[in-house]
Each structure stands twice: as structure tokens, then as C-alpha cells.
Amino acid sequence: xxxxxxxxxxxxxxxxxxxxxxxxxxxxxxxxxxxxxxxxxxxxxxxxxxxxxxxxxxxxxxxxxxxxxxxxxxxxxxxxxxxxxxxxxxxxxxxxxxxxxxxxxxxxxxxxxxxxxxxxxxxxxxxxxxxxxxxxxxxxxxxxxxxxxxxxxxxxxxxxxxxxxxxxxxxxxxxxxxxxxxxxxxxxxxxxx
Amino acid sequence: xxxxxxxxxxxxxxxxxxxxxxxxxxxxxxxxxxxxxxxxxxxxxxxxxxxxxxxxxxxxxxxxxxxxxxxxxxxxxxxxxxxxxxxxxxxxxxxxxxxxxxxxxxxxxxxxxxxxxxxxxxxxxxxxxxxxxxxxxxxxxxxxxxxxxxxxxxxxxxxxxxxxxxxxxxxxxxxxxxxxx
Numbered sequence: 001x002x003x004x005x006x007x008x009x010x011x012x013x014x015x016x017x018x019x020x021x022x023x024x025x026x027x028x029x030x031x032x033x034x035x036x037x038x039x040x041x042x043x044x045x046x047x048x049x050x051x052x053x054x055x056x057x058x059x060x061x062x063x064x065x066x067x068x069x070x071x072x073x074x075x076x077x078x079x080x081x082x083x084x085x086x087x088x089x090x091x092x093x094x095x096x097x098x099x100x101x102x103x104x105x106x107x108x109x110x111x112x113x114x115x116x117x118x119x120x121x122x123x124x125x126x127x128x129x130x131x132x133x134x135x136x137x138x139x140x141x142x143x144x145x146x147x148x149x150x151x152x153x154x155x156x157x158x159x160x161x162x163x164x165x166x167x168x169x170x171x172x173x174x175x176x177x178x179x180x181x182x183x184x185x186x187x188x189x190x191x192x193x
Numbered sequence: 194x195x196x197x198x199x200x201x202x203x204x205x206x207x208x209x210x211x212x213x214x215x216x217x218x219x220x221x222x223x224x225x226x227x228x229x230x231x232x233x234x235x236x237x238x239x240x241x242x243x244x245x246x247x248x249x250x251x252x253x254x255x256x257x258x259x260x261x262x263x264x265x266x267x268x269x270x271x272x273x274x275x276x277x278x279x280x281x282x283x284x285x286x287x288x289x290x291x292x293x294x295x296x297x298x299x300x301x302x303x304x305x306x307x308x309x310x311x312x313x314x315x316x317x318x319x320x321x322x323x324x325x326x327x328x329x330x331x332x333x334x335x336x337x338x339x340x341x342x343x344x345x346x347x348x349x350x351x352x353x354x355x356x357x358x359x360x361x362x363x364x365x366x367x368x369x370x371x372x373x374x
Contacts, residue, residue, distance in 0.1 A: 034251045036357055037324070040317070041345075049349065064309035067316055069289060070211045071282025072255045079283055083290040091287055099279065102252025107263045107271055109246050121368055123329070126249035128364025131334035132356045134321045135341025141317035142346060148310035161315025166322040173214055179312055187308030188301075 018053060018085050020093060026051065027078060027097030032105065036133025039074040039098070040066075041140040043081065053085060060144050068180065075099065153186040198266040199273045201232060206258055206277035213255075213282065224258060234265050248324070255279075330364060337363055 026046060034042045040063060047053045054062075062084065066076035075095055082094025113122070149155040157179055164175040205227050213220040221244075228234045235243065243264075247257035255278060262274025296302055321338070328334040341356040 032251055033354075036249055036360070037254060038353075039253060042353070045353070060310060060313075061306040063317075064306055064313040065289065065293070066286070067313040068214075068309050069282065069286045070214050071286055072213065072253045072279065074253045075255075075279055075283060076286045079286050080290055083287070083294070088287075091290065095279070095283060099252060099256075099275070102250060102256055103259050103271065103275055106247060106250045106252065106256045106260050107268075109250050110243070110260050110263060113242065113246055121365055123245065124364040124368035125361045126245055127329040127334065128337065128360035128362070129357045130248045130324065130360075131328055131330060131337040131364070132341045132360025133353070134324050134328075134334075134338040135345050135356060136353055137317055137321040137324070138338065138342040139345040141314055141321060142342075144310065144314035144317060148314040150307070154307075154311040158311035158315045161312050162319050164319075165316060166319025169323070172316070176214060176312065176316075180309065183312055184305060184308035187304045190304075190307075 020086055020089055023082060023086055023090055024093040024097045027082070027094045028101060031098040032101035034102075034133075036129040036131075038133040038136030038140075040077055041136030043074070043077060044140050044143070045136075047081060054081065056143070056147070058084065060147055063140075063144060064148075068176075151190070153190070154183070157183045157186065199269060202262050202265060202270055202274045203277045205232065206262075206274055207281050210278050210281040211285070221254075221257075224261070228261050234261060239264075245329075330367070333364065333367055 030039065030042050030046055044059060048056050048059050059081070062077055062080040063073075066073050066080055069076050075098065078094040078098040079091045082090035082092070084090075086093075145158055149158055161175065161179055164170045164179075165172055206224075209220045209223055209227075212223070225240055229237055229240050243257050243260050244254075247254045247260060250256065256275075258278045259271050259275045263271035266273070293302065325334055325338055330337075337360045341353075341360065344351055344356060345353065
């Protein structure tokens with residue numbers, strides 16, 4: 001039980017690698033279809049659920065790293081997944097793929113909105129899409145929470161993070177600055193048992 | 194430096210890229226302050242419009258920066274603003290991904306991932322809540338989000354498009370009933 005450190009790293013994969021074109025296409029598709037936000041949730045459905053390119057554990061680890069680093073979470077996550085699947089080329093293609101279409105689309109919407117701006121029905125439709133897309137984020141959050149809450153300490157950290165940022169609306173940076181070291185201490189002490 | 198709008202976009206947004214820990218929304222108020230108060234690229238009302246667009250449009254909300262760049266200096270502005278906000282942080286994450294691969298399987302790595310997992314989960318759930326709190330539609334937005342969440346958890350094969358369409362329909366209908374033309 002104490003010998004886990006002696007285990008060799010698991011083999012990377014025995015499946016044939018995913019083609020770069022397929023990888024780029026998958027991210028391009030996600031980028032253009034992710035109306036209303038919730039892009040991490042879309043990625044989970046696509047890469048863990050539909051395509052089976054990653055395990056849930058690998059995805060959620062990547063998600064945690066993407067959140068911890070500076071930058072836009074979903075861009076970080078795309079980079080992390082792209083790198084995990086196909087190295088440096090995969091990372092570049094994932095980020096450009098996931099951003100290319102949305103960059104064009106947001107400008108086109110900006111042009112149209114500038115012309116028909118303030119149209120109440122357009123506004124309502126956008127708000128409705130956004131509200132429904134929150135469901136994607138919450139669904140992923142629920143999965144991540146179920147896996148992350150392994151014991152009382154991690155559950156307490158999870159609830160503290162949620163309460164501080166989501167309920168009390170404290171600024172994220174100080175909250176993270178306090179809770180990340182605390183959570184890491186718990187994680188390392190747990191491992192030392 | 195202020196004379197060249199492209200340069201101004203670059204030096205405004207590149208530092209924010211590295212400051213955006215916990216996601217793009219954490220720097221939203223800085224983006225607002227810089228574009229509205231400091232550089233006068235937009236009015237407050239224009240910024241709120243842009244924010245609504247960036248939330249409903251595909252892709253991350255942080256593309257509001259791209260939209261602002263476009264409004265300031267056209268396609269070149271959009272390109273420079275996008276590079277400024279996405280490249281610096283991506284270079285850091287890329288470096289970390291390489292380190293992570295090199296030490297793959299190391300016990301400390303699993304522990305760090307385990308330690309970060311509850312924070313990530315808490316932030317995602319909190320992020321959803323914060324979107325709803327500032328969303329238009331009040332209780333209707335909460336109801337749509339709740340139905341959407343439960344449906345996605347219950348029916349894993351269900352396409353999110355069905356739910357996004359439903360959200361649009363519910364809001365458009367409510368809009369017609371409340372504001373008869």
C-alpha cells in the first residue's frame with residue numbers, strides 16, 4: 001500500500017494517434033457551435049463522451065490545471081487537450097481551431113447588432129441561449145465536484161470555493177490564493193499517510 | 194504610445210492575459226475600466242452591449258476583447274487584441290503542459306491535480322451562478338438554467354442545441370408577452 005511510488009508511469013496510449021486534421025476539425029466544430037458559453041462542458045461531451053479520446057480522469061485533471069493557470073479557461077483547456085493528444089502541433093491546432101470561428105462570428109454579430117442594436121427580441125433570444133448554456137457549465141461542475149470530493153477535506157475546500165466566489169462574491173484572486181495552498185497541503189498530507 | 198491604437202490595444206490587454214487567474218471573467222472589470230474609463234474606446238452602454246454579445250456568441254466570453262479591438266481599429270485591431278489576450282497565457286500553459294508530460298506519473302503530480310480538483314469544481318459551479326445572477330430575465334433565467342442542467346444530467350445523449358433553442362424560445366415568448374408590440 002505504501003509502494004505506489006515504485007509503479008512505472010502508465011503507458012501513454014495503445015490506440016493509434018488521433019489525426020491532426022481530425023483534431024483541428026473537432027475543435028473548429030466546438031468553437032462554432034458553442035453558443036451561449038459553457039465551452040468546457042461542450043468539450044467534455046465531445047472528447048470524453050462522444051469521441052472517447054480522453055478518460056474522464058484525464059479531462060478533469062486538465063480542467064483543474066486549466067483553471068489554475070492564468071488565461072481563459074477554455075483556451076487553456078483546449079491547449080492542454082491538444083497537447084495531450086498530439087503534442088505541440090496539437091496544442092497550436094486546438095487553440096486556433098477553437099478560436100478561429102468564434103472570432104469571426106463575434107465580429108459579424110457586432111456588425112449586425114450595430115445595425116439593429118437594441119432590438120428587444122434579439123436581446124431576449126441571446127439572453128435565453130445564455131441561460132440555457134449555463135446548464136452545460138453546471139453539469140460539468142457537478143461531474144467535477146463528484147470526482148473531486150474524495151474526502152471531508154476536499155469537500156470542505158470545494159464548498160468553501162463555491163461559497164466564497166459564487167455566494168459571497170468575493171474577488172477570485174485572494175480566494176484562490178488562500179484555498180489553493182491549503183488544498184495542496186491537504187492533498188500532500190493525505191498522500192503521506 | 195497612445196497615438197497608435199494597435200499598440201495601445203497590445204499594451205492594455207497583454208498584461209491582463211497573465212492576470213486572468215480563474216478564468217476570463219476575473220478580468221472583466223479591468224477590461225471595462227481600461228476600455229471605458231482609461232482609453233475611452235467605448236461608452237458604458239456599448240460595453241454592456243458587447244458583454245451581452247460575447248456571452249451569447251460561440252466561444253469564450255473573453256472574445257469581448259476581440260470585439261473591442263475590432264471597434265477600435267477594424268480587423269487589425271481584432272487580431273492584435275486577440276493575440277494580446279490569448280498568447281501570453283497560452284505560452285505559460287504550454288510550458289506547464291511540457292513539464293507535466295515530462296514528469297508524467299510522478300506521485301507529486303497526482304497530488305497537485307488532486308489538490309486543484311476541488312477548487313476547479315467550486316469555481317465552475319460558482320461561475321454558473323454568477324452568470325445567472327447578472328443575466329437578463331431574472332427568475333426565468335434561473336428556471337431555464339435549472340431545467341437545462343437537470344436534462345443534461347439525466348439524458349446524456351441529449352443535444353445541448355435542443356436546450357439552447359428552448360431557452361431562446363422561452364425568452365422570446367416571454368418577451369412578446371411582456372412587451373406586446
